[in-house]
Amino acid sequence: MTTVFSPFRPSMLAVATGLVLASGAGAQAMPKGHHGCATSTLNVTGQGEARVAPDLAVVTLGVTTQADSAAEAMQQNAGQQRAVIDALKAAGLAAENIQTSGLNLNPMRDYGENRQPEVIGYEASNMVSIRVSDIDRLGEVLDTIVAAGANQINGIDFRREDAGQTQDDARRAAVEDARHKAQILAEAAGVQLGHVIQIGDVDTGHGPSPMRMMAADMAKEGGTPVEPGQLSMSAQVQMKFALIDDSSPCADHRRKTEPAGDMPPPHGTDTGAVAPGEPVVPDGN
Known part of the structure; x- marks a missing residue:
């Protein structure tokens, strides 16, 4: 009879399992970002306005x-x-x-x-x-x-009964305003503005103000003049942008690990392609 001895005891196996579990929990607790690096963000608020004649x-x-x-x-x-x-x-x-x-x-x-x-x-x-x-x-x-x-x-x-288009124009202006603010702040801080992480429309609850008139002012000779002017539609948005700092260790790591666009591979690199005139060797499998 041949007896096989295992080099691991039950107590050692339990310790090893505990290390694996602890390692997995640590990975989940790492802040989300590029290659495990923390992502810096910038929150801005944008204001927009659009005008239209009332109907x-x-x-x-x-x-x-x-x-x-x-x-x-x-x-x-x-x-x-x-x-x-x-x-x-x-x-x-x-x-x-x-x-x-x-x-x-x-x-x-x-x-x-x-x-x-x-x-x-x-x-x-x-x-x-x-x-x-x-x-x-x-x-x-x-x-x-x-x-x-x-x-x-x-x-x-x-x-304005069909004010939806004007309200959308105000929202577009608010997004442009938020992006402009974010770009200025990022440049002033010496970092690059990244992608949009989050965007939301804020309900301001503000509408066109009514024009107050008194009956005593309406009996003037020649009729009552009424000037409708234009309505102002306003919008407000909140946006969160990612920030990119090229001088940080994370940015240096990113430059080393990310592919360099369409640059050809270094000379001698096996790309897997068959060169012209090279015989095709069948797979031994």
């Missing part, structure tokens, strides 16, 4: 009335508001472009000194929002509703 105006308008009793205030308000809505429809606005946005009835109080507040009447308010797509006629429409009895106009909000 829609949203106006909030209505009637406010006051009377001694609540019923009388509501009755007066209903009559004036009905006349305003009829005038809007007569001016060419479709019913789907007229929407009630607020209806309020509140007591009016007299706050005298050294006594409890006293109710002296009631105030009723009925507001509607209208959408005017023909902006050139907006001044005419405003004059019409004031003449019909509207005594409150809270604001004009100019919009």
